Amino acid sequence: MVHEVSEGGWGPDPGGLRVSVAFSTRQVVRHEGRGGGYRNEVLSLRLGEAVGSCAVEPGTLSEEAIDDCVSADIGTLLRHALLPVRVAALDAYLMHLWPHTxxxxxxxxxxxxxxxxxxxxxxxxxxxxxxxxxxxxxxxxxxxxxxxxxxxxxxxxxxxxxxxxxxxxxxxxxxxxxxxxxxxxxxxxxxxxxxxxxxxxxxxxxxxxxxxxxxxxxxxxxxxxxxxxxxxxxxxxxxxxxxxxxxxxxxxxxxxxxxxxxxxxxxxxx
Structure with missing residues (x-):
């Protein structure tokens, strides 16, 4: 799917669509009444009105990786070395084309x-x-x-x-x-x-x-x-x-x- 999108097989050229905002969201939770807790960290990319996201192992996402995404085009991010970046970029692209309606x-x-x-x-x-x-x-x-x-x-x-x-x-x-x-x-x-x-x-x-x-x-x-x-x-x-x-x-x-x-x-x- 990533290859097909990169080649323009799913819609507009991803090389012409740029990410305006990149951010990570971190959470530590232990619900009241529960014995254990957990951590979450998610990379999110904003493409127009769409936001694409991919969870990462907490603490593994560098500031440089987030910086790589800002103002980058989706085509470039679909070739990024980090899989979570590629997934977040694909998610943003598909959300841009097919929002949840x-x-x-x-x-x-x-x-x-x-x-x-x-x-x-x-x-x-x-x-x-x-x-x-x-x-x-x-x-x-x-x-x-x-x-x-x-x-x-x-x-x-x-x-x-x-x-x-x-x-x-x-x-x-x-x-x-x-x-x-x-x-x-x-x-x-x-x-x-x-x-x-x-x-x-x-x-x-x-x-x-x-x-x-x-x-x-x-x-x-x-x-x-x-x-x-x-x-x-x-x-x-x-x-x-x-x-x-x-x-x-x-x-x-x-x-x-x-x-x-x-x-x-x-x-x-x-």
């Missing part, structure tokens, strides 16, 4: 104001609702790639079993071991719930390929690549909960999410 296949879901935990749980419910549970076998196991405790909680509430997987390993809020090799666990699971962060760490292609070959449902929750992942609907991805910047954890006010399903979204974009 009904005409582009999105169903907008309001996210009510609330505490950080309330909003996290509301988002999790909107994500898990994208599974076609009628198509899952009894006692189905969901491979969760990119552990978010609110998502695990939402699966538990629906009596769906799961295998938490994250490159960091460790344990979940409920003391469950977190595996680190998604592809090794995939044969033993019936569906996959994965973070858009798989785009930024280079694991998405293999995961999508394997789920497409096996016919498993692949539901994506995406702050990273929220405009990229809907382009894969019907091509290994069955549904996407897209959440462009600003993310739910930035303030307590109301927000929106954008749901895509393969049947409704295949006509949107490429």
């Amino acid at each position: 009904a005409v582009n296949g999105a169903r907008t879901v309001p996210l009510a104001s609330g505490t950080s935990l309330e909003k996290s749980r509301a988002r999790a419910a909107a994500v898990v609702d994208l599974f076609d549970t009628a198509a899952l076998p009894k006692g189905a196991r969901i491979l969760v790639v990119g552990v978010v405790n609110s998502l695990l909680e939402a699966l538990r509430a629906r009596s769906l079993r799961y295998v938490p997987c994250d490159l960091k390993g460790g344990t979940s809020e409920w003391g469950e071991p977190i595996v680190t090799d998604a592809l090794a666990e995939l044969p033993y699971c019936d569906a996959v719930l994965a973070s858009g962060m798989t785009l930024g760490n280079g694991t998405f292609d293999a995961l999508r390929d394997q789920t497409a070959r096996s016919g498993r449902q692949l539901v994506m929750f995406a702050q990273t690549g929220s405009a990229v992942l809907p382009r894969f609907l019907g091509n290994g991805v069955s549904a996407v909960c897209a959440e462009p910047y600003p993310f739910f954890w930035l303030d307590g006010g109301p927000g929106v999410l954008h749901q895509y399903r393969a049947a409704a979204g295949q006509g949107a974009g490429r």
Whole structure:
């Protein structure tokens, strides 16, 4: 996709579109009542009215990398040495072409104001609702790639079993071991719930390929690549909960999410 966009195969020449603002957003959170916490860092690029984003490992994004993006054209950034920069640039380009609107296949879901935990749980419910549970076998196991405790909680509430997987390993809020090799666990699971962060760490292609070959449902929750992942609907991805910047954890006010399903979204974009 990056190559095709770079060659102008998806729309306007990316070499003629320049990033006006580049910034990073850092978060450290421990929801009230939860035993553990986590850190997030996200690179975001502004292209006109669109903002494209890609999560990075906290502390790995240099000031020089952010400086590289300001006033640079999208074509140049699609060839940047850092994968997160390339993903953020691709996301900004596709958001510029196909914003999250009904005409582009999105169903907008309001996210009510609330505490950080309330909003996290509301988002999790909107994500898990994208599974076609009628198509899952009894006692189905969901491979969760990119552990978010609110998502695990939402699966538990629906009596769906799961295998938490994250490159960091460790344990979940409920003391469950977190595996680190998604592809090794995939044969033993019936569906996959994965973070858009798989785009930024280079694991998405293999995961999508394997789920497409096996016919498993692949539901994506995406702050990273929220405009990229809907382009894969019907091509290994069955549904996407897209959440462009600003993310739910930035303030307590109301927000929106954008749901895509393969049947409704295949006509949107490429």
